[in-house]
């Protein structure tokens with residue numbers, strides 16, 4: 001798996017969301033994408049998975065431009081968007097069957113993933129009936145169903161209770177042993193618990209891209225480092 005982001009820019013009207021950013025990701029690792037509200041994290045994630053049209057630059061996935069190899073790229077990327085859009089009227093298993101059909105993958109994989117994300121007791125329920133934590137797990141299930149090499153998670157534990165947070169983190173950790181995971185979060189404990197590398201975005205620019213110990217560096221804690229790098 002390789003991902004190269006080269007001089008990527010994206011504007012919304014006069015608002016610059018990404019300002020010529022460069023990132024290279026090679027091996028299996030869990031990367032924390034950090035930045036204040038409005039920094040450009042979601043825009044970057046959506047650009048990588050092809051959900052947003054970029055203005056300038058290039059995104060190469062396994063050496064190929066994602067905008068010219070959309071189908072192939074999507075086969076190997078999984079995405080959990082920030083608001084976790086699901087079909088509330090569908091049953092859990094019915095929904096995952098639907099996603100499996102889109103990816104043309106074997107149906108046995110559905111039960112494997114249901115087990116992995118811990119939704120076995122909920123699999124026959126309607127999505128609308130699930131708690132927020134279980135909905136999040138269904139979102140994670142759809143993102144990993146096709147065993148993507150690159151998994152992109154936009155604030156995956158946002159709004160979950162402490163037990164659910166631990167459970168979802170454990171699932172992410174397990175996946176990160178073999179796959180590359182990019183996750184955005186505002187929770188520094190999460191970064192501490194999961195990530196080996198930190199990419200900090202501020203006002204559309206990458207201002208830090210380093211390992212977690214270097215990021216913490218002289219500041220003593222990730223919170224202090226974050227505040228120091230991003231204060232205006």
Ligand SMILES: Nc1ncnc2c1ncn2[C@@H]1O[C@H](COP(=O)(O)OP(=O)(O)OP(=O)(O)O)[C@@H](O)[C@H]1O
Pocket residue numbers: 012015016017035036037038039040041042043044
């Ligand atoms: N569809 C859009 N239309 C107009 N402006 C947008 C759109 N999406 C994002 N923006 C703007 O682009 C900038 C970057 O937004 P983005 O959602 O990428 O930030 P973020 O780092 O994910 O923030 P948060 O932590 O609040 O989720 C912001 O100024 C935002 O208002």
